[in-house]
Amino acid sequence: MNRDTSLAQAAPRGGPRAAGSRAAGLRWPALAVVAAIAALPLGFDSPFYIHLAVLVCLNVFIVSGLALVTRSGQLSLCHAAFVGIGAYVSVLAEMRLGWPFLAACALGTASAALVAFLLGSAILRLRGVYFVLITFAFGELFRLSLLESAPLTGGANGIANVPAVNLLGMALDTRKSFYCLAALLALAALGFLVALFRTPRGHALDAVGEHPELAEASGLSVRRSQLFAFTLGSAMAGLGGVLLSHYVGYISPESFSAQVSIAAIIMLVVGGRLAVAGPLIGALIMTPLPELFRGAVQSQNIFYGVTLILILRFLPQGIASLRILRRLAEGDNR
Amino acid sequence: MDISFLIGQALTNGLIVGLLYLLMAIGFTLVFGVMRIANFAHGEFYMLGAFIAFVGVVQLGLPYIVAVLAAFVLTLLLGWLLEAAILKPFRGDELNGLIATLGLGMIIQNLALMAFGPDPQSMPPTAEGVVAVGDIVMPLSRLYVVVFSAVVLLLLYGFLMHTRGGRALRAVVQDMEIAAAQGIRSHVVYPMGFALGVALAAIAGALMAPVFSVSPFIGAAPLFKAFIVVVLGGLGSIGGAVLASLLLGIAESLGSTFFDGSTADMLIFALVILVLVVRPTGLMGRAER
Numbered sequence: 001m002n003r004d005t006s007l008a009q010a011a012p013r014g015g016p017r018a019a020g021s022r023a024a025g026l027r028w029p030a031l032a033v034v035a036a037i038a039a040l041p042l043g044f045d046s047p048f049y050i051h052l053a054v055l056v057c058l059n060v061f062i063v064s065g066l067a068l069v070t071r072s073g074q075l076s077l078c079h080a081a082f083v084g085i086g087a088y089v090s091v092l093a094e095m096r097l098g099w100p101f102l103a104a105c106a107l108g109t110a111s112a113a114l115v116a117f118l119l120g121s122a123i124l125r126l127r128g129v130y131f132v133l134i135t136f137a138f139g140e141l142f143r144l145s146l147l148e149s150a151p152l153t154g155g156a157n158g159i160a161n162v163p164a165v166n167l168l169g170m171a172l173d174t175r176k177s178f179y180c181l182a183a184l185l186a187l188a189a190l191g192f193l194v195a196l197f198r199t200p201r202g203h204a205l206d207a208v209g210e211h212p213e214l215a216e217a218s219g220l221s222v223r224r225s226q227l228f229a230f231t232l233g234s235a236m237a238g239l240g241g242v243l244l245s246h247y248v249g250y251i252s253p254e255s256f257s258a259q260v261s262i263a264a265i266i267m268l269v270v271g272g273r274l275a276v277a278g279p280l281i282g283a284l285i286m287t288p289l290p291e292l293f294r295g296a297v298q299s300q301n302i303f304y305g306v307t308l309i310l311i312l313r314f315l316p317q318g319i320a321s322l323r324i325l326r327r328l329a330e331g332d333n334r
Numbered sequence: 335m336d337i338s339f340l341i342g343q344a345l346t347n348g349l350i351v352g353l354l355y356l357l358m359a360i361g362f363t364l365v366f367g368v369m370r371i372a373n374f375a376h377g378e379f380y381m382l383g384a385f386i387a388f389v390g391v392v393q394l395g396l397p398y399i400v401a402v403l404a405a406f407v408l409t410l411l412l413g414w415l416l417e418a419a420i421l422k423p424f425r426g427d428e429l430n431g432l433i434a435t436l437g438l439g440m441i442i443q444n445l446a447l448m449a450f451g452p453d454p455q456s457m458p459p460t461a462e463g464v465v466a467v468g469d470i471v472m473p474l475s476r477l478y479v480v481v482f483s484a485v486v487l488l489l490l491y492g493f494l495m496h497t498r499g500g501r502a503l504r505a506v507v508q509d510m511e512i513a514a515a516q517g518i519r520s521h522v523v524y525p526m527g528f529a530l531g532v533a534l535a536a537i538a539g540a541l542m543a544p545v546f547s548v549s550p551f552i553g554a555a556p557l558f559k560a561f562i563v564v565v566l567g568g569l570g571s572i573g574g575a576v577l578a579s580l581l582l583g584i585a586e587s588l589g590s591t592f593f594d595g596s597t598a599d600m601l602i603f604a605l606v607i608l609v610l611v612v613r614p615t616g617l618m619g620r621a622e623r
C-alpha cells in the first residue's frame with residue numbers, strides 16, 4: 001500500500017507519525033464529553049431526530065470497523081457485504097430457525113468474521129490494489145448470490161417484518177430504547193479502538209499500515225496483522241448489520257451493494273482515516289445529508305463525489321486532522 | 335443436441351465477449367501502468383461511449399462508424415481534461431488516487447442520470463442477418479464487434495510498439511523515474527495514458543451499444559469483468575490481459591452453456607482466488623516492488 005504521499009503532506013507538522021497519532025489520541029475526557037452528547041437525543045421529542053441519531057450511531061460502529069481495516073493499510077470495498085452477511089444470517093436464523101435474538105446475533109457476527117478470515121487468508125498476501133479489486137468483486141458476487149437464491153433470501157424483494165431486537169425478554173421496539181443500545185455500542189466501539197491502539201497489537205497495526213516493508217523487517221507479520229484487522233473490522237460490520245436489520249425491520253440485497261461500501265469509505269475519508277474520531281465525525285456529517293437533498297438523489301451523489309475529491313486533495317487525513325479538532329480531542333492537558 | 339456443436343458455439347461467443355473484455359481490461363491496465371491508479375471510473379467511460387454512439391446514431395443520424403469514432407475522440411479529450419484537472423495530484427498515489435476515481439465515477443454516472451434518465455434505451459442493430467460457418471451461427475452485428483475490436487487492438491499495438499508516443503508510454507509503465515531521466519515529458523504522458531485508456535473503454539461501450547441496451551448503469555458489469563481479467567492476467571501486463579480476457583470470455587460462455595449464469599460467475603470467482611493463491615502476481619504478472 002502506498003501511503004507515502006499522504007504522510008509526506010502531514011510531515012511538516014512534526015514528523016510523519018505526529019499528525020496521525022495526535023489525531024488518533026482521542027483522550028478519555030473527550031470520550032466522556034462524547035458520551036454526554038450521546039445522551040442528548042434522549043431528550044428529543046421528534047421521532048425523526050431520534051431516528052437520525054440511531055443511524056449515526058450504527059454508522060459510527062460500522063465505519064469504525066472499516067477504519068480498523070484501513071489503518072492496517074488495506075482498503076476493503078466489500079464492507080457492506082459483511083454488514084449484509086450479519087444481517088441476513090441473523091434474520092434467517094431468527095425467522096426460519098426460531099433462534100433467540102442473542103444467539104442469532106452471535107451467529108451473524110461470527111459468520112461475517114469467518115468469511116472475512118477465509119477471504120483474507122487467501123488474498124491478503126497480495127499487493128494493496130489486488131486486495132481492493134478482489135474485495136470489490138466479492139461484494140458484487142455477494143449481492144448477486146442474494147438475488148439468485150430467492151427461496152432462501154426472498155431475492156430482490158428482500159425480507160420484511162424482521163422482529164425488533166429482543167434482549168433477554170426485553171423488546172427494544174421503540175426508537176428511544178433502541179437508541180440506548182446503538183449509542184452504547186457506538187461508544188464501546190470508539191472506546192475499544194482507543195484502547196486497542198494503545199496496546200502493542202494496535203501499534204503493530206499502525207506500523208504495518210504505515211510502512212509494511214519496515215514493519216516486516218522489524219519482525220512484525222504484515223499478513224497476520226492485516227488478517228486480524230480485516231477479520232475484526234468485518235465482524236464489527238457484521239454486528240452492525242445484525243442491529244441495522246432488526247432496527248429497520250427490512251433487508252434487501254440493494255442495502256448491501258457496492259454503493260453502500262463506497263458510502264462507508266466516504267464517511268471514513270471525510271472524517272479522517274487515521275483518527276479514532278474519524279468515523280464519528282464522518283457519520284455525524286454524512287448521515288443527515290440525504291435529508292438536505294430529499295428527492296434529489298443524483299445531486300446528492302454528485303455532491304458526495306465532489307466532497308470526496310476535494311477532501312482527498314486538500315485535507316487527506318480528513319476533518320479530524322484539523323488543528324482545532326485535534327486540540328479539543330486532547331483536552332487542556334498540555 | 336450435438337456436444338461439439340454446443341462447444342463450438344460457446345467458443346465463438348466466448349471469443350466475442352473475450353474481445354470486449356480485452357478492450358476494457360487493456361485500457362484499465364494501461365491507466366494503472368502509467369498512473370499506478372486503479373481506475374474505478376473506468377466503467378463510466380464505457381457507459382459514456384455507449385451513450386455517444388446512441389446519441390450520434392439515433393438522434394443525430396450519423397453513420398455508425400462515425401459515431402464510434404466520435405465516442406473515441408470525445409472521451410479521449412474528456413479523459414485528458416479530467417486527468418489534468420482532477421487526477422493530477424494523485425499520480426502515483428495508489429490509495430488516494432483509487433478513492434478519487436470512486437468519486438469521479440459517482441459524478442459521471444449521476445450526471446448521465448440527470449441527462450438521460452434511468453431507463454434503458456435501445457439502438458437499432460448495425461446489421462441484419464447472420465453468418466454461418468458450418469453449424470455455428472453468428473449474428474452479423476456481432477461479427478462487426480469482432481472486426482472492430484480486432485482493428486482497434488491492432489492499431490493500439492502499432493501505436494504502442496512503433497511510435498514515439500507509444501514508446502514513451504511503455505517506458506513510463508516500466509519505470510517513471512528512468513523514463514523522466516531520458517527526457518520523457520510526464521506532463522504529456524500521464525494525461526495521454528489516462529485518456530487513451532478511458533477512450534478504449536468508450537470504444538468497447540460504443541461497440542456494445544447496438545447489441546445490448548444503453549443506460550447510465552451499464553458500466554458496472556464490464557468494470558467488474560475488467561477487474562477479474564487484470565487480476566487473473568497480472569496488473570500492468572498487456573500480454574496477461576490478452577490471455578486472461580480470452581480465457582474468461584470462453585470460460586464464461588462454456589460455463590453459462592452448462593450451468594446457470596450466477597453459478598458460472600461464482601465458479602469463475604473461485605477460480606480467480608485459486609489462481610491468486612498459487613500465483614499471487616497473476617498468470618503473467620511480474621513480481622515487483
